[in-house]
Amino acid sequence: MTASANVTPLLADRPVANMRPSAAIELHNVTKIYETASREQVHALSNINLDVGAGEFVSVLGASGCGKTTLLRIIGGLEGGYAGKLTLHGRGGDNSRRNVGIVFQDANLLPWRTILQNVLLPTQVLRLDKRASIARAHELIELVGLKGFENKYPFELSGGMRQRVSIARALVHDPSVLLMDEPFGALDALTREVMNSEVLKIWDTTKKTVFMITHSISEAVFMSDRVVVMSPRPGRVIAEIPIALSRPRNIDMLSEERFGGYTRELRRLLDVSALQAVNAKNSS
Ligand SMILES: Nc1ncnc2c1ncn2[C@@H]1O[C@H](COP(=O)(O)OP(=O)(O)OP(=O)(O)O)[C@@H](O)[C@H]1O
Ligand SMILES: [Mg+2]
Numbered sequence: 001m002t003a004s005a006n007v008t009p010l011l012a013d014r015p016v017a018n019m020r021p022s023a024a025i026e027l028h029n030v031t032k033i034y035e036t037a038s039r040e041q042v043h044a045l046s047n048i049n050l051d052v053g054a055g056e057f058v059s060v061l062g063a064s065g066c067g068k069t070t071l072l073r074i075i076g077g078l079e080g081g082y083a084g085k086l087t088l089h090g091r092g093g094d095n096s097r098r099n100v101g102i103v104f105q106d107a108n109l110l111p112w113r114t115i116l117q118n119v120l121l122p123t124q125v126l127r128l129d130k131r132a133s134i135a136r137a138h139e140l141i142e143l144v145g146l147k148g149f150e151n152k153y154p155f156e157l158s159g160g161m162r163q164r165v166s167i168a169r170a171l172v173h174d175p176s177v178l179l180m181d182e183p184f185g186a187l188d189a190l191t192r193e194v195m196n197s198e199v200l201k202i203w204d205t206t207k208k209t210v211f212m213i214t215h216s217i218s219e220a221v222f223m224s225d226r227v228v229v230m231s232p233r234p235g236r237v238i239a240e241i242p243i244a245l246s247r248p249r250n251i252d253m254l255s256e257e258r259f260g261g262y263t264r265e266l267r268r269l270l271d272v273s274a275l276q277a278v279n280a281k282n283s284s
Contacts, residue, residue, distance in 0.1 A: 023090075024177055024209035025052040025075055030084035032070050044070045046234035048084070054176070057203060057210040059220035060228045061266060063274055067235030068213045072179050075211060076100050089176065098126065101170030101208075103180040107162035109154040115141065115165050116150040122173045133172065140168035143202055160191040167199065171206065178203075180212040184219070192216075193251065196223055200249060217270075221262045222249055229269045232277035239269050 030048040033041050044067040052058045060068050073079035074086060077096025086092070088099050101122070109118045116137055123133035141150055144164040154162055163183060170178055183199075184192040196219055203210055214220050220227045221243055229239040243262060245253055253259050 022054050023051040024054040024056070024088065025050070025211060026085075026087045026090075027051075027071075027075070028085040028087075030071070030074060030082055030086060032067065032074065032079070032082040034070075043234040045074075045082070046236050048235070048237055050228060050237055050240075052177075052209055052211055054089070054209055055207050057200075057212070057223060057225045058228060059212045059214055059224040059226075060230060061214065061217060061220055061270060062230030062235060063232045063270070063277075064215075066230045066232050068230060069181055071230075071235065072102075072181050072211065072213055075177070076102050076179050078102075098173070099175050100177045100179055101173065101175040103163070103166050103170045103178070103183045105182040105185045107154070107159075107166040109162055109165055109169075111154050114151050114153060115146065115157070118154065118165055119168045119172050121169060126173050128173060136174070137168070137172050140171055141165075143205060144168045145198065158191075160187055160195060163187065163195065164198070167202065171202075171208070176209060178208045178210045180210065182213055182215065185215065192219070197249075197251070199223070204248065217263050217266045218254065218259075221245075221259060221266070222254065227262075227266060229266065229273070231273045238273050241266060241269075 027048050027050045030045055032045040033043050035041055048071060060071070062068050070079060074082055075088075075096070077094070077100065088095055109115075110121070113121070116134075119137040119141060120133055123130075123137070138150070141147060144167055146161060146164055146168070149157065149161070154165070157165070163186075167183070184195050187195060200223055212220075212223065224243050227241045227243060228237055229241070230236065231238045241262065245256075245258060245262075
């Protein structure tokens with residue numbers, strides 16, 4: 001099989017309605033303890049059990065330092081030395097690099113490369129077929145609304161545009177899973193709102209499995225099929241809230257009573273777990 005056979009069209013087949021999707025990401029008892037330079041142990045994650053279905057959009061909320069990025073890095077194959085088991089589409093996590101695309105808070109584009117060259121980077125690292133990759137990069141650049149900017153350099157783009165480039169770059173090798181770590185954290189509120197809807201459109205077009213970390217409760221509710229709440233460190237999954245709002249989502253839903261119900265419930269869960277952590281600290 002040639003590498004070009006790996007580059008598939010953007011419009012994936014939709015899963016049959018009402019069928020429970022098979023798990024794209026499975027975490028079984030994942031525990032991570034860091035050892036710092038001064039030999040102190042930092043218990044970052046404790047027995048994380050979590051499944052994310054193929055094509056599902058899952059967000060993670062939790063206090064700063066509770067291990068969200070650690071979890072994302074483990075799924076993305078960037079962090080080793082953990083206990084427990086990770087499988088992607090039923091296979092061990094060693095296939096992360098090919099199956100996963102990652103968007104971080106900062107776009108981290110290479111300033112000496114054009115937008116097209118930045119988007120193509122993962123295909124060069126993975127040695128995918130050049131012509132098919134260029135065609136796909138052009139499709140993705142159009143999908144993220146940057147047609148016409150292919151030959152510009154990162155410094156010529158706004159923060160929101162740069163983040164669009166990093167989304168295209170994360171999808172160019174056609175991974176099945178898109179991991180996003182506070183992807184809109186550095187954007188102003190209005191750009192962020194626009195990007196939320198844009199990413200939902202991209203998700204709807206490409207049908208990727210999305211695992212997104214955010215600090216915004218309303219963003220999590222607006223975008224997700226399910227919101228996972230983590231406890232303060234060591235991070236554990238303390239709740240999983242399915243979001244039964246209809247799709248496609250639109251900004252008007254933010255003022256719906258049901259939307260407010262979800263955000264209140266999530267805030268309560270975060271407050272209760274933060275309080276428990278404070279009490280546990282004071283009594284130890
Ligand atoms: N390489 C490392 N060495 C030692 N400790 C680390 C390392 N990386 C992260 N930690 C610690 O692990 C814990 C979890 O960190 P992590 O970055 O996963 O949290 P987070 O939930 O993503 O926080 P934030 O919301 O602020 O981004 C923190 O206490 C952090 O200091
Ligand atoms: Mg983080």
